[in-house]
Amino acid sequence: MSILVDRDTRLVVQGITGREGGFHARRCMDYGTKVVAGVTPGRGGTTFENKVPVFNTVEQAVRQTGANTSLIFVPSPFAADAVAEAADAGIETVLCITEGIPVHDMVRVARHLERRPKVRLVGPNCPGAISPGEQCKVGIMPGHIHKPGRVGVVSRSGTLTYEAVGQLTALGIGQSTCVGIGGDPITGLTFVDVLKMFREDPETEAVVLIGEIGGTKEQEAAEYIRKEFKKPVAAFIVGATAPPGKRMGHAGAIITGKAATAAAKVEALRGAGCAIIPSPADIGATTQQMLRERLG
């Protein structure tokens, strides 16, 4: 078991003929992911790597290959269109890697998805998701640092998640599924949505949650953990040294008030019973200690 992506994932890659889309589609296939189709308008009828059929529309890809998951590499001006197209074609799990989508585009997409409650959007501006035990990677993370296991990882960041996973694997702690929910102000799945999935997943025994400054998603997660999430959670928040009012790379990582600070988020998560990871060098060690204390 795992969440979001697994052996049953049949992946369509939107933007497969682009430089990044092609590069990562190949890496996903190498990892074991079933890439069944690609979509690039105008390139329908061709094939990718001489084996993956390319279609003009997602609807055609779904109809002819049974694709059920989409990975999006479409450039930012056209990415909202790509997400809506995937949802409209009946894809239920959409992972959008694209960074820099206009925030008002995402407002409209989020509103569109409210009418399609079955669709789960991961991202945008995220590394995707990987379930090592299922040999399924749908994203841009380096596959080889992962190890099958029972810790779920959920994060707003990309490379920091790789850092976290690297430390876990080095200590022999494997992962059930690692999900990057994205660094934008408006994303599809939130921490709470992913925690709900981890709660229902028997293979996930504990969770590492990596948040950052900006917004209140971490506080919402803390509230949910306090009330309903019984599995142990180790939490790490970055941005304690970020100055207020400055966007720290991610569009969503900006301190706009007290609730958006790292201190406020750490306090909320500690109050919810999470093990707080003090520094990026301690992600593995804190998680290991928590697992020993809580799971024996």
Add this chain to the structure above:
Amino acid sequence: MKVHEYQAKALMARYNVPVPHGKVAATPQEAHAIAQELGGKSVVKAQVHAGGRGKAGGIKLVATPQEAAQAAGALLGTRLVTHQTGPDGVPVRRLLIEEAAPVAQELYLAVLVDPAARGPVVIASEAGGMEIEEVAAHSPAKVHRVVPDPVLGLMPFQGRSLAYAMGLKAELVRPFSELAINLYRLFVEQDCTLAEVNPLVVTGDGRLLALDGKLNLDDDALFRHKDLEQLRDVEQEDPLEAQAADADVRYVRLDGDVGCLVNGAGLAMATMDMVSRVGAKPANFLDVGGSADDAKVARAFTIILGDPNVKRVLVNVFGGILRCDVVARGIVAACQQVGKNPPMVVRMLGTNVDEGRQVLRGSGLNVTLVDTLAEAAERLRR
């Protein structure tokens, strides 16, 4: 992207949000002429990308065109230091000279994107003229908010409900609602991340007027607003931050002495935090991005070395698409080009890490190679 008050007000006027009569002056002579047109009594406002101008002496009420020219002479060419600028302040190149409207009441109105609401929210308050954060902290009952449906936009009933909540006079309810709807339309159509009027005043003769105006534009949407792109004023930006923006490198200047080069925003913030934890201070946030080539790494490193406060450098790269040898070559090129060789702690992991380390070992640079973040932290500890 930030724009000046006069630019924001010009956009607001286009959307029928009432703003005071006024014009922009770049010389005392122009200030004199505009004040004369306005009838003498006027307000001289420094145009800078920072709040807190009033307290910093950047806004002057004048009674005559002569006084306007004097105030202009005293402000133009100086650097204004407010609580939002660094100690160096920001240059004053232009002034907005406006009619001095008699104020009966000060309100607050803003539209912004609220991640929790997954869309825009409209906020209004009867306690205008103060920072809304302060009002929210001390008198939350005076902060009112409605959440428009992105498909419908801000509806008249929502504008009215804000007006009633603020206790506006009956004859102002409809004008306020219309003004709020117009500001909302501007916010959405021009891809703003913030549209704020503080204060929105009721004048002595009972009109609504946007006395101040602030717009932040979505950088990611500028591709579809070529006209707004022209409004960028590079002089208001930190020179190194402006260079970084032109090089497509995410860089924020801080006041420490440890320059940081990292790939990924989350890892870059984590790296800064770690530097602070061992008692050192980061000089910057820098995310070089996932698909940089050696030229881009070199540009990023040149920007780090361009900060005179930087005495040491920490490189923390988790190679994926970005290869470690590319990072190493970029660093070497930048050091050679700039002619600096500060002590560097380099932690690289992932794609082509051995090649990257080899490049740095053979470079003659003052490099300490480490394997883990914990080791990097120890090296920085004093």
